[in-house]
Amino acid sequence: MGVAEIEEKGFEETLKPEVVEKGRCFLCGTCVSFCPFEVLSMGARGPELVDTCLKCGNCYSVCPAYEFDEKAVEEFAFGRSRKPDEEFGVYRSIVLARSKDPEVLKVCQDGGVVSTLLRYLLGSGKTGLSVLSGVKKEQPWLPEPRIVLSGSEVLECAGSRYSYTTNMMFNMGTAALLGFLEGSRAAFVGLPCQVRAVRKVQMLPIEELGWAKAIGPVIGLFCTETFDYEGFMAFLKERVGLSPEEVVKMNIKKGRMYFYPREGEPKSVRVKELAEFVRDGCKTCTDFSAELADISVGSLGLEGWNVVIIRSELGEEVFKGAVEAGLLETRDISEEPGVMDILLRLVRMKRKRAPKEKENP
Ligand SMILES: Cc1cc2nc3c(=O)[nH]c(=O)nc-3n(C[C@H](O)[C@H](O)[C@H](O)COP(=O)(O)OP(=O)(O)OC[C@H]3O[C@@H](n4cnc5c(N)ncnc54)[C@H](O)[C@@H]3O)c2cc1C
Ligand code: SF4
Ligand code: SF4
Ligand code: SF4
Known part of the structure; x- marks a missing residue:
């Protein structure tokens, strides 16, 4: 480096x-x-x-937790900083979307927008590789950073893991370097804190390494918190009565976390029961909607659909490209009346939860 x-x-x-x-x-x-x-x-x-x-x-x-000059990063990423009424960051549009790709719909977390965008980018040659989170084979539900080169590898990484992977940025550095050397770009999928780190890396004054040009687009996931892996897995076994190996999907809806076993009915607990496993850094984090990504994606409890915030010109170009290629279907956000209120509530809740004295020094 x-x-x-x-x-x-x-x-x-x-x-x-x-x-x-x-x-x-x-x-x-x-x-x-x-x-x-x-x-x-x-x-x-x-x-x-x-x-x-x-x-x-x-x-x-x-470091995304140190002297983070949000205004400067927004100027860098979007060419302008947020307006006073843009509570969840700079954006161009917000829509509901879902994949039309049957392969993605079989394995995705919500509407499959993230995996579909990645498959579109790789398939159309707009990016040469992508950095995202896969799963550690020996430790189910432990996210692991992956560099993927093909649409089939994207499918292997679909779904949400509610723990954290530390080495994402090492892969980002490698991918950006590889992309730069090959003259292509590396897409990135990550949580809001990881997106913040990517933006700071892009802004490093090291022109000759070409980080800024080699990274993109950056796709951010909505995030309330992640859980300490060991404690979370022990909770799963002892309190929920399921082994990590037999759980095929986890999801959070309306304040409850659902665990879907390979066979039988899903089990659920109140998310509040997991409070003791929330990582310390998450309690100080103020970014719910990946405010600095090119495209931010979540579900806000919608069944089989994503809420997609398109923030930058690059994000708009990529999203439009995937829609025009027939890979995504969209609906107007107004078709789900409560969604904007839920988004604002979660954005405000996360800011309020972070202790003021622990915000950027
Ligand atoms: C820890 C976590 C917390 C979340 N909290 C919320 C929330 O509170 N509200 C909400 O609306 N949405 C939340 N999301 C986003 C939501 O779960 C989906 O990721 C999002 O809706 C995209 O759905 P999809 O069907 O397009 O994803 P898919 O097409 O299935 O793709 C999911 C992508 O997520 C990546 N991923 C999975 N786990 C991780 C991880 N631990 N770290 C980094 N990347 C990962 C994978 O690389 C994959 O590319 C959270 C996601 C995660 C990972
Ligand atoms: S990166 Fe930080 S720890 Fe490493 S040499 Fe530079 S200042 Fe020291
Ligand atoms: S691990 Fe990330 S958040 Fe922690 S000090 Fe390093 S750069 Fe900052
Ligand atoms: S809550 Fe913040 S720090 Fe924790 S994983 Fe999510 S984005 Fe990262």
């Missing part, structure tokens, strides 16, 4: 006291991946120094 401008400050003056020790680390791993001297390693609460910090400034320049 490249080196940013030489700075006075290093890890010990920035991320350690302001992010890790304040319990604000999202564990995204971006700082570790972008330390050019490889002196950071990921610990349980966040990055730790394993050798002398050379104070190059990369780690805190890419």
